[in-house]
Amino acid sequence: GAGVSQxxxxxxxxxxxxxxxxxxxxSGHTALYWYRQSLGQGLEFLIYFQGNSAPDKSxxxxxxxxxxxxxxxxSTLTIQRTQQEDSAVYLCASSLMARETQYFGPGTRLLVL
Amino acid sequence: KNEVEQSPQNLTAQEGxxxxxNCSYSVGISALHWLQQHPGGGIxxxxxxxxxxxxxxxxxxxxxxxxxxxxxxxxxxxxxxxxVYICAVRYFGNEKLTFGxxxxxxxxx
Numbered sequence: 403g404a405g406v407s408q409x410x411x412x413x414x415x416x417x418x419x420x421x422x423x424x425x426x427x428x429s430g431h432t433a434l435y436w437y438r439q440s441l442g443q444g445l446e447f448l449i450y451f452q453g454n455s456a457p458d459k460s461x462x463x464x465x466x467x468x469x470x471x472x473x474x475x476x477s478t479l480t481i482q483r484t485q486q487e488d489s490a491v492y493l494c495a496s497s498l499m500a501r502e503t504q505y506f507g508p509g510t511r512l513l514v515l
Numbered sequence: 516k517n518e519v520e521q522s523p524q525n526l527t528a529q530e531g532x533x534x535x536x537n538c539s540y541s542v543g544i545s546a547l548h549w550l551q552q553h554p555g556g557g558i559x560x561x562x563x564x565x566x567x568x569x570x571x572x573x574x575x576x577x578x579x580x581x582x583x584x585x586x587x588x589x590x591x592x593x594x595x596x597x598x599v600y601i602c603a604v605r606y607f608g609n610e611k612l613t614f615g616x617x618x619x620x621x622x623x624x
Binding site for chain 2: 433435437444445446447450452458460461491493495500501502503504505506508509
């Protein structure tokens with residue numbers, strides 16, 4: 403079946419604009435994760451959704467970042483009033499259940515000018 | 516200081532060599548993941564383990580819970596193994612992964 407998909411694959415935006423990044427997890431996967439990989443940096447956790455439970459937002463770097471997951475499937479990560487330091491690759495992953503193998507999407511490369 | 520340390524940061528080896536990449540962490544964990552990131556950026560999960568040893572093809576992952584240390588081994592390395600290998604841990608009572616900074620492996624034909 404299809405893997406995790408993300409859109410857009412690349413996004414260039416101007417400082418101060420809002421952006422929305424989309425993740426389509428593997429069908430039936432209940433857990434969904436967002437990560438960020440800045441240039442030359444390691445991966446960092448942003449947010450985690452599991453079923454209908456309240457999301458773990460502990461990794462979101464500021465209140466400009468938010469995410470939602472509609473109907474337990476598609477997720478959108480929104481960054482408001484983008485800053486240059488938000489430039490990074492944003493990765494989504496899903497797993498059948500929590501604490502199982504995660505399958506990663508190809509990422510969205512965001513560049514804030 | 517990163518809570519998850521990997522070594523070496525960079526490794527270049529000849530095709531056919533036996534490769535070892537190390538990962539150490541400071542606090543007890545419920546699971547450890549090994550991930551592979553190819554130059555194009557795609558990430559693949561190689562192993563998830565909480566004890567002992569796992570093997571998949573030419574790849575072997577081991578973990579020593581008492582010593583808080585894991586190793587990823589590649590036997591009969593091949594240029595297609597060239598990638599960044601990332602160790603990540605999940606702490607007890609926590610669903611998120613904490614990542615190491617990665618080991619860049621280059622296998623020369």
